[in-house]
Amino acid sequence: MDLLGSIMNSMDKPPSLSENEKILLKKRKQELERRQNEEKEKLKRFKDRVESKLISHFQDQNNMNLKFDPMDKVCRSIVHELAESCGLLSFAFGIDGVDRYIRIYRKDHPPCEDELAARRRGEPWNEEIRHRLIEKRKLELEEEREASTNKKQKKFIPNSNYKDKYAHLIGQDAALKAAKKTETNKSYGFVPSENKKDVRSIEQTMADIKAKKQLKLNSTEPIESSTNLPP
Template identity: 40%
Template structure:
């Protein structure tokens, strides 16, 4: 027997559950399975109900909103999936775990800001009020520009008058007619960057140019030859000394 087998053999076995504990565990398992089956049945039932309502809602061309009864969070998530599959807009309203419900909207008739705000606040939305408010706001908007335009026209200086900023900063500018007097006229420097053509020409002949190039290269070649000769001499001396030894 190996070491591991001897250790396992010397260990005590785990205590076995009593008959009472086994019955409790079995009852708990059966209760859990029953609750899961019940939840599954309720979910399928809710799915069928919502699906049938959505089909009727989409078939009715006059209907633009569909309000579902309050439901749990899991059922609402299922309703959201059904709405997404049907191409509808879904929003939840109400208080969680009290009266939270779901409302479907057709994409061609989405909720307005006023309607959405009213539903969020738990109020009944009245489209006639929104029309009255929009008509009154449009009327005020149509009246206001005319009065504002008159005031703006009266305050705007006519052509040829002195701008307001010149009157405001007259003490800094030195007068109202100081702009042309104090302006500095800039004239371009035509000679800037000019190089005479005589400076650009090389007056040497071709032979002279080649000779100059050779004369610049010759010192470099002489230096290289001198270094090679010294290296050869030192190598020869080292070889002769080694042969003598």
């Protein structure tokens, strides 16, 4: 501690300000405070003016939106905040630092996606353009439906005739016969019950087979026993 104290005491103290420098520093501080107060007062007046404009404009039910002139980021944030507090929608368009502006809308009449896209591209927008886009979409939808219907109804047409493909191999007449559509014989493999000779039931058939087997066994038993007799 003694060493540290001796080092601190040996260091040169910062030069003290002269009276003129103190007065100049005080004036600069006062000027800064004055500018800050002026900026606050300016923003307050701007806020009051915008709020009054929003209320008076949207009191008329025929007014659906309101456009503001391009402004800086601080002023835009104030407009967005006031629009939200008044129950309105706010959107910013344009390039920041160049021509970015705000447009306010009623919540019950918000902008459509087409309008937002057009304004973001810097293109004009009005009711005539909106109706023109609606009619264009209707026409495109009808064309798609018509094209889909025609595609379903269109029959397949082969690129070549099937009978001509083999005409050079087996002749024109034979190829024509080979290309004819064949139909399956639906009666193939089926025998009507009235044409069957055996009209016995399954149970009766099984019983007859069993009886035949038993008869065959009985007929072979004497032969087998006779072979065991001495000569």
